[in-house]
Amino acid sequence: MTSSLPGAVEPTAVVAMAQHALQIEAQALQDLSARLGEHSGEAFVKAVQAILACKGRLVVMGMGKSGHVGRKIAATMASTGTPAMFVHPAEAHHGDLGMVTRIDVVLAISNSGESEELTALLPVLKRQGVPLIAMTGKAQSSLARHSDIVLDCAVDKEACPLNLAPTASTTTQMALGDALAVALLELRGFKAEDFARSHPGGALGRKLLTHLRDVMRSGDALPKVGPDTSFSDLMREMSAKGLGAAVVVGAGNKVLGVFTDGDLRRKIEAGVDLRSATAAQLMTAGPRTIRDDVLAAEAVSLMETCRINTLLVVDAQGHLVGAVSTNDLMRAKVI
Template sequence: MAAMPAAPASDTPASFDPSRAIRLAHETFDIEAAAVLGLKQRTGEAFSRAVQAMLDVRGRVVVMGMGKSGHIGRKIAATLASTGTAAMFVHPAEASHGDLGMIKPVDLVLAISNGGESDELTAILPLLKRLGAPLVAITGRAQSTLARHADIVLDSGVEKEACPLNLAPTASTTAQLALGDALAVALLDARGFRQEDFARSHPGGALGRKLLTLLSDVMRSGDQVPRVGPDAGFSELMREMSKKGLGASAIVDAEGRVLGIFTDGDLRRLIEKGADLRALRAREVMHPNPRTIRMDTLAVEAAELMEQYRITSVLVVDAQDRLCGAVNSNDLMRAKVI
């Protein structure tokens, strides 16, 4: 039986040296940090012109790049889109086969290539120029084909890659990403982009839930809210609390305005005092003028109120201070507000 051919040398793992791995990691951090810091000296008037051009564009920022630059481009497009600048990524190779129709004269193209000579990208540069869309280039070579075609050039050049062979894009892609983030930050600042705007782009995230969820979205309402009149007997008060499971009950007047609140903690304190519970009425045991919150406020504000005053539930009122709901910490946790 013929012997199996030996595996290529490149497939044979070399002996692993932990200390060498750590040293290479430290060197990578140093090289990439130096690459990013080096951008400061070359970021000036061209950068501000690029920001202005993106602010002025009536369409979208179309990000393009091949290979590793394409991966960076996808992230830059996503960051721009989530911070107030309409953006999308178009693959240069697909652009040559029909996707170029996605780009309009009202758009701006942000093309990324370290060497500036990517065949797929340079092949469509004349078409982009003929289209009339402004072209901003992020490239490490100021004399490259991409740079010569661009209206604005952002220099992302690095002295060397972190790769020991100086081949794999490492420091250069870090520099590209940093420039993209810098553009996004400058743009969101110029647009007056706020936390609330960010939340609207991220409704499924923790920040989105905190900044978009209103009390009216999570509070108990209607028959779920425990309430009794001020002359209700203690037994009626206890039945209402037990039935609704809030751990408290509101005491309201005939118009539904909140007069007070009675909680599980109040019950424990009455028992400890040895009070004759059967003879008591709601008005005698309630805390008058309890803290309430408006239904049109954010749910996170109810959480902050509970934390500030060390309470576990809060009554929700409308503009006329009438009881319309209630919420406790468990309700807020289920809504993932806290």
């Protein structure tokens, strides 16, 4: 590795510093996991039970770096089925404590367990009868002693070479918060569709909440012909509608078959006399169809499995109501 760094900085030394920090944090997570399998597991289960039983919200609190972690934990909880919010302890002293009600559960995060802004709130929270879960690295701290449940996130040392900057400790806090969120998610039976409902503006929301009827072509935009339609009229319908295919329908708008650009190429290669042929003679019978009341993501899956670019859409009675192409789904940002 050649050096592009200023001065006498050695790149391999920098990489070694990074690896050392990561090893410390990885070890902290391994230790945390081991404790959960031993004496800390009971407290974790109690915390999960308390949050599941909560009729209000999980209120997360923390100062400094623990506060930044707390905001992320609250956001993760809220997006995975656990109503949650972050309340800044300092602001709580000036009115925001009114956001916390008797039906809530408080998750207080502090590595030292002695954060003044947090500990000063303990008497008020206890007087309200709000269940208090502490996430701390000090089991004998003021926060731990006055909490109903204590989650141990202690670390042997920080990744910071001075053992001062919160690094490994905030990593364990974040990971423990994720572990709580995942356990709660699974116990609530939270599904991908539920996640999408809280992310309607994202790609996942579009994939999971968009119904096929919202993106399919229908009405006059749908290329369809009768079985006796001539080849020239069939091609005119295909060209006019721009789907790259035309549906052949019979009585009651029942799907008989489909004729695509690919079918046209194959007929030409086979030397078929197209000029005298009808749509019924040229079509591929029994094409793939899908119901109009499904999500667009199901159409994507079927098209990928069957390796087709166009899919016909029918109603509950099997009547043709639309068609959708890969390009239609891409424009709708479903794929």
